[in-house]
Amino acid sequence: MQNESAHFTDGATAEIEDIGGGLRRQMLGFNDELMAVKIYFDEGAIGYNHAHRHSQITYVVEGEFHFNIDGVTTVMKPGDSCYIPPFADHGATCPTGGILIDTFSPAREDFLEEK
Structure with missing residues (x-):
């Protein structure tokens, strides 16, 4: 990939992609080895179940999420986080609207190729 983001990201002006x-x-920032992304969910939005080769940690900034990892579902609220191992099936529903940091x-x- 040989890419990396700028050292600083202004959250007020950085592009938000629909x-x-x-x-x-x-x-939010990335290089070949690490990436952080802010995901905004509208009320009722669904991040459909999927799997990928990457390790993932998700942090709930705001809202309520019904998060599923390998068939186990839990309700996550602000301040909660989860670890998703490589190739684990996972997804989330957000009945309230909210924000995650992945x-x-x-x-x-x-994510970079789609740009």
Whole structure:
């Protein structure tokens, strides 16, 4: 990949990409080995179950999320976080609207290729 973001990101002016289905994505920082992304969920939006090769940690900034990892569902609220191992099936529903911070290792190449 051989990419990296600027050292500083201004959250007020950084692009927020509409990725459909009531979801928007803002890149916070990345290099080949690590990526942080802010995901905005509209009320009722669904991050459909999927799996990928990357390790992921998700932190709930605001809202309530019904988060599923490998068939186990839990309700997550602000301040909660979860670890998703590589290739684990996972997804989330957000009945309230909310914001997540997702971190990935290595970086999600597909997020950068879509630009």
